[in-house]
Amino acid sequence: MTNNRKPTSTSKGAPLKAAAIHEAAVQLREQGINSTYDLLNAAPSKIEEAKKAWISVPGQRSGITWNYFLMLAGIGGVKADRMVIRFVADAIGSAPENVSPTDAATLVKAVAEKSGRNVTHLDHAIWRFESGRPVNQQH
Incomplete structure:
Protein backbone atom coordinates (compact mmCIF):
# COMPACT_ATOMS: atom_id res chain seq x y z
CA MET A 1 0.00 0.00 0.00
CA THR A 2 1.02 3.58 -0.47
CA ASN A 3 0.76 6.30 2.12
CA ASN A 4 -2.09 7.94 0.22
CA ARG A 5 -4.71 8.74 2.86
CA LYS A 6 -7.21 10.27 0.47
CA PRO A 7 -10.63 8.68 0.14
CA THR A 8 -12.11 7.68 -3.22
CA SER A 9 -14.87 10.25 -2.73
CA THR A 10 -16.25 12.74 -0.25
CA SER A 11 -18.96 10.28 0.81
CA LYS A 12 -18.86 9.35 4.48
CA GLY A 13 -17.00 6.08 4.95
CA ALA A 14 -15.55 6.06 1.41
CA PRO A 15 -12.57 3.72 1.13
CA LEU A 16 -9.09 5.10 0.73
CA LYS A 17 -7.83 5.32 -2.85
CA ALA A 18 -4.88 3.05 -2.07
CA ALA A 19 -7.17 0.40 -0.54
CA ALA A 20 -9.52 0.56 -3.52
CA ILE A 21 -6.70 0.11 -6.02
CA HIS A 22 -5.26 -2.74 -3.98
CA GLU A 23 -8.66 -4.45 -4.07
CA ALA A 24 -8.94 -3.79 -7.83
CA ALA A 25 -5.54 -5.47 -8.30
CA VAL A 26 -6.76 -8.46 -6.28
CA GLN A 27 -9.84 -8.62 -8.51
CA LEU A 28 -7.68 -8.57 -11.65
CA ARG A 29 -5.51 -11.36 -10.30
CA GLU A 30 -8.63 -13.42 -9.62
CA GLN A 31 -9.56 -12.88 -13.28
CA GLY A 32 -6.14 -14.21 -14.35
CA ILE A 33 -4.77 -10.80 -15.31
CA ASN A 34 -1.38 -10.49 -13.64
CA SER A 35 0.43 -8.24 -16.09
CA THR A 36 -0.01 -5.75 -18.89
CA TYR A 37 0.76 -8.60 -21.28
CA ASP A 38 -2.16 -10.60 -19.87
CA LEU A 39 -4.46 -7.60 -20.30
CA LEU A 40 -3.37 -6.76 -23.83
CA ASN A 41 -3.74 -10.38 -24.94
CA ALA A 42 -7.02 -11.13 -23.18
CA ALA A 43 -10.15 -11.96 -25.12
CA PRO A 44 -12.78 -9.19 -25.15
CA SER A 45 -15.03 -11.29 -22.89
CA LYS A 46 -12.21 -11.63 -20.34
CA ILE A 47 -11.62 -7.86 -20.42
CA GLU A 48 -15.34 -7.29 -19.84
CA GLU A 49 -15.26 -9.65 -16.86
CA ALA A 50 -12.20 -7.85 -15.51
CA LYS A 51 -14.00 -4.52 -15.87
CA LYS A 52 -17.02 -5.87 -13.98
CA ALA A 53 -14.72 -7.05 -11.19
CA TRP A 54 -12.90 -3.69 -11.09
CA ILE A 55 -16.04 -1.57 -10.92
CA SER A 56 -17.45 -3.82 -8.19
CA VAL A 57 -14.78 -2.42 -5.86
CA PRO A 58 -16.21 0.28 -3.56
CA GLY A 59 -15.36 3.71 -4.96
CA GLN A 60 -14.70 2.44 -8.50
CA ARG A 61 -18.25 2.15 -9.86
CA SER A 62 -17.94 5.05 -12.33
CA GLY A 63 -15.29 3.21 -14.34
CA ILE A 64 -13.07 6.29 -14.62
CA THR A 65 -10.11 4.56 -13.00
CA TRP A 66 -10.75 1.46 -15.15
CA ASN A 67 -10.50 3.59 -18.28
CA TYR A 68 -7.33 5.23 -16.99
CA PHE A 69 -5.88 1.82 -16.17
CA LEU A 70 -6.52 0.72 -19.77
CA MET A 71 -4.92 3.92 -21.07
CA LEU A 72 -1.82 3.35 -18.95
CA ALA A 73 -1.64 -0.19 -20.33
CA GLY A 74 -1.58 1.21 -23.86
CA ILE A 75 -5.24 0.79 -24.81
CA GLY A 76 -6.49 4.08 -26.24
CA GLY A 77 -9.33 5.79 -24.47
CA VAL A 78 -10.62 8.73 -22.51
CA LYS A 79 -10.63 9.17 -18.74
CA ALA A 80 -13.70 11.38 -18.57
CA ASP A 81 -13.06 12.90 -15.16
Whole structure:
Protein backbone atom coordinates (compact mmCIF):
# COMPACT_ATOMS: atom_id res chain seq x y z
CA MET A 1 0.00 0.00 0.00
CA THR A 2 1.02 3.58 -0.47
CA ASN A 3 0.76 6.30 2.12
CA ASN A 4 -2.09 7.94 0.22
CA ARG A 5 -4.71 8.74 2.86
CA LYS A 6 -7.21 10.27 0.47
CA PRO A 7 -10.63 8.68 0.14
CA THR A 8 -12.11 7.68 -3.22
CA SER A 9 -14.87 10.25 -2.73
CA THR A 10 -16.25 12.74 -0.25
CA SER A 11 -18.96 10.28 0.81
CA LYS A 12 -18.86 9.35 4.48
CA GLY A 13 -17.00 6.08 4.95
CA ALA A 14 -15.55 6.06 1.41
CA PRO A 15 -12.57 3.72 1.13
CA LEU A 16 -9.09 5.10 0.73
CA LYS A 17 -7.83 5.32 -2.85
CA ALA A 18 -4.88 3.05 -2.07
CA ALA A 19 -7.17 0.40 -0.54
CA ALA A 20 -9.52 0.56 -3.52
CA ILE A 21 -6.70 0.11 -6.02
CA HIS A 22 -5.26 -2.74 -3.98
CA GLU A 23 -8.66 -4.45 -4.07
CA ALA A 24 -8.94 -3.79 -7.83
CA ALA A 25 -5.54 -5.47 -8.30
CA VAL A 26 -6.76 -8.46 -6.28
CA GLN A 27 -9.84 -8.62 -8.51
CA LEU A 28 -7.68 -8.57 -11.65
CA ARG A 29 -5.51 -11.36 -10.30
CA GLU A 30 -8.63 -13.42 -9.62
CA GLN A 31 -9.56 -12.88 -13.28
CA GLY A 32 -6.14 -14.21 -14.35
CA ILE A 33 -4.77 -10.80 -15.31
CA ASN A 34 -1.38 -10.49 -13.64
CA SER A 35 0.43 -8.24 -16.09
CA THR A 36 -0.01 -5.75 -18.89
CA TYR A 37 0.76 -8.60 -21.28
CA ASP A 38 -2.16 -10.60 -19.87
CA LEU A 39 -4.46 -7.60 -20.30
CA LEU A 40 -3.37 -6.76 -23.83
CA ASN A 41 -3.74 -10.38 -24.94
CA ALA A 42 -7.02 -11.13 -23.18
CA ALA A 43 -10.15 -11.96 -25.12
CA PRO A 44 -12.78 -9.19 -25.15
CA SER A 45 -15.03 -11.29 -22.89
CA LYS A 46 -12.21 -11.63 -20.34
CA ILE A 47 -11.62 -7.86 -20.42
CA GLU A 48 -15.34 -7.29 -19.84
CA GLU A 49 -15.26 -9.65 -16.86
CA ALA A 50 -12.20 -7.85 -15.51
CA LYS A 51 -14.00 -4.52 -15.87
CA LYS A 52 -17.02 -5.87 -13.98
CA ALA A 53 -14.72 -7.05 -11.19
CA TRP A 54 -12.90 -3.69 -11.09
CA ILE A 55 -16.04 -1.57 -10.92
CA SER A 56 -17.45 -3.82 -8.19
CA VAL A 57 -14.78 -2.42 -5.86
CA PRO A 58 -16.21 0.28 -3.56
CA GLY A 59 -15.36 3.71 -4.96
CA GLN A 60 -14.70 2.44 -8.50
CA ARG A 61 -18.25 2.15 -9.86
CA SER A 62 -17.94 5.05 -12.33
CA GLY A 63 -15.29 3.21 -14.34
CA ILE A 64 -13.07 6.29 -14.62
CA THR A 65 -10.11 4.56 -13.00
CA TRP A 66 -10.75 1.46 -15.15
CA ASN A 67 -10.50 3.59 -18.28
CA TYR A 68 -7.33 5.23 -16.99
CA PHE A 69 -5.88 1.82 -16.17
CA LEU A 70 -6.52 0.72 -19.77
CA MET A 71 -4.92 3.92 -21.07
CA LEU A 72 -1.82 3.35 -18.95
CA ALA A 73 -1.64 -0.19 -20.33
CA GLY A 74 -1.58 1.21 -23.86
CA ILE A 75 -5.24 0.79 -24.81
CA GLY A 76 -6.49 4.08 -26.24
CA GLY A 77 -9.33 5.79 -24.47
CA VAL A 78 -10.62 8.73 -22.51
CA LYS A 79 -10.63 9.17 -18.74
CA ALA A 80 -13.70 11.38 -18.57
CA ASP A 81 -13.06 12.90 -15.16
CA ARG A 82 -14.13 16.38 -14.05
CA MET A 83 -11.36 18.04 -16.09
CA VAL A 84 -12.39 16.43 -19.38
CA ILE A 85 -16.09 16.94 -18.63
CA ARG A 86 -15.46 20.62 -17.89
CA PHE A 87 -13.58 21.04 -21.18
CA VAL A 88 -16.25 19.30 -23.23
CA ALA A 89 -19.06 21.22 -21.49
CA ASP A 90 -17.34 24.51 -22.28
CA ALA A 91 -16.73 23.44 -25.89
CA ILE A 92 -20.40 22.62 -26.46
CA GLY A 93 -21.74 25.55 -24.44
CA SER A 94 -23.20 23.50 -21.62
CA ALA A 95 -22.82 23.23 -17.87
CA PRO A 96 -20.55 20.40 -16.65
CA GLU A 97 -23.41 18.85 -14.68
CA ASN A 98 -25.26 18.38 -17.98
CA VAL A 99 -22.45 16.35 -19.57
CA SER A 100 -22.13 12.71 -18.54
CA PRO A 101 -18.75 10.96 -18.48
CA THR A 102 -19.99 8.70 -21.29
CA ASP A 103 -21.01 11.66 -23.46
CA ALA A 104 -17.73 13.48 -22.79
CA ALA A 105 -15.71 10.37 -23.70
CA THR A 106 -17.77 9.79 -26.85
CA LEU A 107 -17.25 13.37 -28.02
CA VAL A 108 -13.50 13.36 -27.33
CA LYS A 109 -13.16 10.03 -29.17
CA ALA A 110 -15.12 11.41 -32.14
CA VAL A 111 -12.92 14.51 -32.33
CA ALA A 112 -9.76 12.40 -32.12
CA GLU A 113 -10.99 10.11 -34.89
CA LYS A 114 -12.13 12.96 -37.15
CA SER A 115 -8.88 14.90 -36.67
CA GLY A 116 -6.60 11.86 -36.96
CA ARG A 117 -5.27 12.34 -33.42
CA ASN A 118 -4.42 9.69 -30.86
CA VAL A 119 -7.35 9.66 -28.45
CA THR A 120 -5.18 9.12 -25.37
CA HIS A 121 -2.93 12.03 -26.36
CA LEU A 122 -5.98 14.24 -26.86
CA ASP A 123 -7.35 13.24 -23.46
CA HIS A 124 -4.00 14.10 -21.89
CA ALA A 125 -3.77 17.45 -23.69
CA ILE A 126 -7.30 18.35 -22.52
CA TRP A 127 -6.46 17.39 -18.95
CA ARG A 128 -3.24 19.44 -19.00
CA PHE A 129 -5.05 22.44 -20.51
CA GLU A 130 -7.79 22.31 -17.88
CA SER A 131 -5.27 21.92 -15.06
CA GLY A 132 -3.33 24.98 -16.24
CA ARG A 133 -0.26 22.98 -17.19
CA PRO A 134 1.55 23.45 -20.51
CA VAL A 135 0.11 21.35 -23.31
CA ASN A 136 2.66 19.46 -25.39
CA GLN A 137 1.92 20.03 -29.06
CA GLN A 138 4.10 17.14 -30.28
CA HIS A 139 1.30 14.54 -30.47
